[in-house]
Amino acid sequence: SGYNVAIVGATGAVGARMIKMVEQTSLPVNSVKLLASSRSAGKQLQFNGQALTVEETVPESFEGIDLALFSAGGSVSKKFAPEAVKRGAVVVDNTSAFRMDPKIPLVVPEVNEDALYQHHGIVANPNCSTIQMVVALEPIRKAFGLKRVIVSTYQAVSGAGNRALQELHDETQAYLDGKDMEAHILPVSGDKKHYPIAFNALPQIDVFEEDGYTHEEWKMIHETKKIMCGGDMDSDDIKVTATCVRIPVPVSHSESVYFEVEDPKATVKGIQDALAAAPGIVLQDDPDNQIYPQAHNAEGSRDTFVGRVRPDQETPQAFQMWDVSDNMLKGAAWNSVQIAEHMHKLGLLHMQ
Template structure:
């Protein structure tokens, strides 16, 4: 039996996430018949090597999707809004890494370890959740299933690579200049198009994405709404504070949860996470074992550590959740969605 192979396109192929999607497809031996690399007009013409063969990056246009069966979109929400329909109309399954369709009721928002079955309701587009949401639900789903989750309060420690290559370069340039007492500028973070920019090197910026009228940032609202949708828990209480930090890759999260049960021990929490798909427990305080973003870089797992029972609230626990934001937070999850589509015989 020969396995079916697919004509694949990556939109945003020259971006930080697009690069990782190609690497992940190779690493996981995704059954590729042909690979098309697409980008904005600005990056078109660039040569990228795929398994030793040069591929010229082409400008993404509606016609680009002729014959494409799986299209990964990671070039910003406006590109997805502009071209996803054109791709679907030409028969492609779109796996979209932007926020364009995530809260659309007709679009499944999927983390395969959590809600793979939702893929069955797709209408051509499947949304890949926000990076900080993915790693959190991977760790919280098994606890919800076993003990019932009531409340989540998360504070994030997010890496700059979530904002792309420009943000990485800005951090490195600023850090280098500050270390040698040279003047530095800020023009990318917190948000490319915003009025004000702040230095990120040796700093913390409590703004990711733009502010909403209620004082929360859109990143925080994404974490709140996406968590409820993915976990099928509209009643879940979720609050988030999202902070950008001088870290290249690897998002960390300080997460407080309340469960339905009052009688649980740290060991019972650990025993669920030990067998949870996609989770790697890294929790042994007496030997200083806990996850850090530098350790998580380049790894597929969502790492959980620092699990402890709240000292006042009998159903309260604290966790420290870390994952590579470009991999499980983006590229890996997108490729896993495609793999799950094949497994469920949806493509």
């Protein structure tokens, strides 16, 4: 016996990783159903060496499903997640549809596993850039207290989906062939203008808000507070500000994080020790040997890699670090499946 699992958005960039993570999960799995739009219905995808046929997502798809993993865009989640819950499933949603709903837990298991007890059928998976940062900050918060965070991100193109990745490849090829680069998707598919990402850096991820921040930056600020400050997305306990930048890297986000702690006794060594002992983190911090986290090396790993820990030279109790993680795994598919594994361990998942 085991859980009947549905993956919504199975044909997408995150969906492909969700399939892999479910293949490798410690959860007991009885069956897997792959769902997408009518465009991909009938397509075959491999699960554990066996061909499964992709089906169109309809409300009845969720009959008998215990666990539904969603990564098919916010509007699909808004439409179908309640249908899945109505039929007895627990939904782990990788979109932003429910993240800021105060009644819906927003969870990174290394940080706020206990929030899972408050679920009413839906658990939200945070934004990729938020997840790896809070994994790295939580052991520091626990050991020394955390007052303030200033983050700049260097985000991979896969975060914008398979079509954006193809655009990076096409533009790079055009550039090398001496042709004009054509941009149709990035920085944001729905926005008015498009710019090349190849050989470029774009300081726009998601659309602009009225205050001059992008929505991605807004998410990093308020999701971090909701996760680290007991569910309060507007908490003043930790001050956070963010600049989010897309760079021409296919997979893995990198982040430069400045943070101020409460404890005047905090040292680089103490912070490194706290990071090295924490779950989900690999410390890679040896400047003498040029050891530091790199996007290229993080791809395919579930871990968050942290290095370059150093003190701010002028501000007391202030430090800097560099964190890197596979945005498709810890930032999306793995965190979702990890949430399900923790719900199973806590007795919050049920077989129908």
